[in-house]
Amino acid sequence: MNDKFEELFKAMHQFHKLRLGDMMPNVSGADFWAMRNIVDKGEDGKITVSELAKKTNVLPSAISRTIRGLEDKGYVERTINKNDRRNTYVEMTDKGREVMQIVRENMHDFGEAVLSKLDGNELSQLIAYLNNIYDIAQKEIEIRKVKK
Numbered sequence: 001m002n003d004k005f006e007e008l009f010k011a012m013h014q015f016h017k018l019r020l021g022d023m024m025p026n027v028s029g030a031d032f033w034a035m036r037n038i039v040d041k042g043e044d045g046k047i048t049v050s051e052l053a054k055k056t057n058v059l060p061s062a063i064s065r066t067i068r069g070l071e072d073k074g075y076v077e078r079t080i081n082k083n084d085r086r087n088t089y090v091e092m093t094d095k096g097r098e099v100m101q102i103v104r105e106n107m108h109d110f111g112e113a114v115l116s117k118l119d120g121n122e123l124s125q126l127i128a129y130l131n132n133i134y135d136i137a138q139k140e141i142e143i144r145k146v147k148k
Helices: 002-017 029-041 049-056 060-073 094-115 120-144
Strands: 046-048 076-080 088-092
Touching: 029 046, 029 049, 029 060, 029 088, 029 094, 046 049, 049 060, 049 088, 060 076, 088 094
Parallel strands: none
Antiparallel strands: 046 088, 076 088
16 A cells, blocks of 8 residues: 555656646746636735735745735735735736736646546546545544644
8 A cells, every 4th residue: 555655646746847837928836826816816806915825825925925026027016905004915917917818828728638638537537536535635634733
């Protein structure tokens, strides 16, 4: 079983080595995930920096660096909540929305090209297996969590 465990995680880890960012115009992987969460999860098109850090599972200092880079490219802008100056909101600019549209189209085309080469039933089974493994792993982590 130990060998299968290693084979599984090696196979899953390979996907981290894919350089998906090479298909994106001037957008890193971190940029993409931050921008995606701003677009998809922001209330009224805005999200707080702390919410964004939580949703991307990144430390606030790291997400702040990512946001700063996105601001420099003109993709996002920050605003401070006038009622509560502790809250800083991030929102996409028109330029950022345009870039995200291009990135999403590129990713969709890539996904279609890859998945079109697979059998539909096998793909559905694989997705079900991976979701099951994820659920089991998540429960095991909860059981084994180290209290800090």
